[in-house]
Amino acid sequence: MTDRLTALYDVENRWGRDDEFFLGVAGRTRARVLDLGCGTGRLTLALAAAGHAVTGVEPLRTSLDAARAKPGADRVTWRHGTAADLPDAAYDLALLTSHVAQEIRDDDEWARTLADLRRALVEGGRLAFDSRDPAxxxxxxxxxxxxxxxxxxxxxxxxxxxxxxxxxxxxxxxxxxxxxxxxxxxxxxxxxxxFRDEAELRTSLGDAGFTVERVYGGWSGEPVGTSADGELIVVARAAP
CATH class of the missing domain: 2.20.25 (N-terminal domain of TfIIb)
Known part of the structure; x- marks a missing residue:
């Protein structure tokens, strides 16, 4: 991503209801939070400002450099890499936001990513992500x-x-x-x-060792298929 595209990304992707939702998932109790595919750090920095111990992982160097240059970036541990580079049992919560899950197009790669996330979470740790509903x-x-x-x-x-x-x-x-x-x-x-439907997401999560707790259809917690948001917002937990 060029510097110009990075600047355009920040203009087009300002703080919104999705960020509020994921900030709410993190809650107020200090937790070790992974923001995988953190981009230019919009949510990552807010999580750190809320008191969490946050690690932002991003494969695009230009996006990561932009995140590191922002106010408050010193509160975050930044890593250039992918899910394969994550340490074992290091996080209480993993987030994939801004539909980054849909950027993982190959199903085998998606399965490997989920397996790496399960490995990186403590037992009982949570995973939350958003994916647009193909319906x-x-x-x-x-x-x-x-x-x-x-x-x-x-x-x-x-x-x-x-x-x-x-x-x-x-x-x-x-x-x-x-x-x-x-x-x-x-x-x-x-x-x-x-675009993966709800059944595909549930199956892939189960195969990777997660238990699905909730799937929402909108940012206000609406059931799937009832919101104009057209989302599949998944909250899962790392099974024993």
Whole structure:
């Protein structure tokens, strides 16, 4: 991710109801919290400010550098890496937020990630993550007309942006994010997300040694399929 894309990411992904939800999952009692795929550290820093012992793990060096440069970053243990690099039984809570679970497209890699998370959690530790519900078909809104927006960067630059859906196949949804700058320069960021339904998530978690406690459909705790949020928000516990 380039520095420009990192700045655009922060503008497009400000604090929201999802962050409030995961901060609530962490609770007020000091815990050892893992933020896997922490990005530029929005939630990671808030968890540390709330008094938790937080480790942020991120595979993209530019995102991690941006996180480390933010106020309060000295309260967080930052690691460049993936779930495979996690120590054993080191955390009470693991979080994968901002739909980072969908970035893990290959099912074998997803299974390995869950196994690594189970290994990294203490017995009875919790795992929480979000994944868009494929039944909501949110990708149908990823069109230039429906997604067009204007983004104001911290330096005052205004960027025109939109999303272009490119392919939907076998549970994979591909798209391109377009960003056009005032000088005519354009950045194009492609992506592909894996959409897993509730049954797939439950099966994969069980296979990895987790017990599913709750699956919500929205950020206010709504049942699956009843919220306009169109989410699958999972809270699971590391089984003995």
């Amino acid at each position: 909501a078909r949110r990708w149908e809104r990823w069109t230039p007309d429906a997604s067009r927006r204007r983004l104001a960067l911290p330096d005052g630059t205004v960027v025109d942006a939109w999303t272009e859906l490119t392919e939907v196949r076998d549970g994979l949804v591909s798209f391109r994010q377009h960003y056009v700058f005032p000088d005519g320069g354009e950045l194009c960021s492609p992506g592909t997300l894996r």
